[in-house]
Amino acid sequence: TCDRYGDQVSLSEIIPFTRASTETYVDCPDGSQCLDYETCCMMDTGHYGCCPLPKAVCCSDEEHCCPEGYRCDLTSETCVAGDVRIPMLKKTTAARRHQNTQKLTNLDEKIRFIPGPPVRGNP
DSSP: OEEETTEEEOHHHHSOOOOOSSOOEEEOTTSEEEETTSEEEEOTTSSEEEESSTTOEEOTTSSEEEOTTOEEETTTTEEEETTEEEEOEEOEEOEEOOHHHHHHHHHHHHOOOOOOOOOTTOO
């Protein structure tokens, strides 16, 4: 919860977003992937990470992010929109897609197993 004007307010009340019912992914520019309700943001490692919000603002420290409509205040480590300040969110490491796994998955969808006659010596 966040303290806004002396009241306890849940982040979910301040930051509206809808999570997809199935886990689908978006591709980041370096080939890594984030969940479709996350935002790809560059990290200080030179690779992309995932901010746990859709259409997030990626902070210039390459470690944090803020909800859409907020700006990053690196001095106070808060996200600011007007008089509202909330804590910055930390990015997580993006999933690395393995090209071989992706190809096998695609092949598995296309290949159908057709049973043949039993081979001698196998039950």
